[in-house]
Amino acid sequence: MNCLECATRFQRETTAVSTCSQCGAASCVEHTSVGKATVAEHSPGIPSSLPLPGRRLFCPVCAPENAESLR
Numbered sequence: 770m771n772c773l774e775c776a777t778r779f780q781r782e783t784t785a786v787s788t789c790s791q792c793g794a795a796s797c798v799e800h801t802s803v804g805k806a807t808v809a810e811h812s813p814g815i816p817s818s819l820p821l822p823g824r825r826l827f828c829p830v831c832a833p834e835n836a837e838s839l840r
C-alpha cells in the first residue's frame with residue numbers, strides 16, 4: 770500500500786508504514802504521527818480526558834496536537 774498523502778498531494782508513490790487510526794488512510798514514515806487515544810472523563814466539575822493504553826497512529830489530517838512525528 771502507498772501513502773495517501775504522497776499520492777494525492779505530491780503525486781509520488783511512497784510505501785506506507787501505517788494506517789491512520791481515525792480515517793484508515795495509509796501513511797508513509799514522513800506523514801505518520803504517533804500519539805495516544807483519549808477517552809472523555811465525565812466527572813462532576815472538571816471535564817477531562819484520560820489517555821488510553823497503547824499508541825495510535827495518525828495521518829496528517831487526523832493527528833491531534835499532542836501527536837509526535839515519527840521523523
Ligand SMILES: [Zn+2]
Pocket residue numbers: 772773774775776783796797798799800
Ligand atoms: Zn507520505
Ligand SMILES: [Zn+2]
Pocket residue numbers: 789790791792793794827828829830831832
Ligand atoms: Zn486520518
